[in-house]
Amino acid sequence: xxxxxxxxxxxxxxxxxxxxxxxxxxxxxxxxxxxxxxxxxxxxxxxxxxxxxxxxxxxxxxxxxxxxxxxxxxxxxxxxxxxxxxxxxxxxxxxxxxxxxxxxxxxxxx
Numbered sequence: 572x573x574x575x576x577x578x579x580x581x582x583x584x585x586x587x588x589x590x591x592x593x594x595x596x597x598x599x600x601x602x603x604x605x606x607x608x609x610x611x612x613x614x615x616x617x618x619x620x621x622x623x624x625x626x627x628x629x630x631x632x633x634x635x636x637x638x639x640x641x642x643x644x645x646x647x648x649x650x651x652x653x654x655x656x657x658x659x660x661x662x663x664x665x666x667x668x669x670x671x672x673x674x675x676x677x678x679x680x681x
Contacts, residue, residue, distance in 0.1 A: 583620065584617055584618065591616075
């Protein structure tokens with residue numbers, strides 16, 4: 572990982588400001604946003620150079636790291652079948668217990 576020093580961040584900040592003025596501002600103006608509003612919205616905004624996997628100008632992108640978090644895997648691995656069965660059985664039991672109430676709510680509200 573490349574560390575960012577104030578000196579190395581300055582050109583990136585300059586590029587960011589140029590992008591704001593040359594690319595983003597014309598798009599905002601075309602949508603009816605005033606320069607005052609645009610400048611106020613971006614006053615003090617700087618790029619966050621500590622974002623994970625950020626590819627800075629002049630650097631090469633690296634392959635993303637393998638995700639080990641369950642949410643990034645297949646749903647079958649994330650949701651244990653035994654747990655899903657227990658949760659759905661509980662839901663069906665509560666539905667049966669409250670069938671009359673649910674039917675009257677559905678009849679009244681759709």
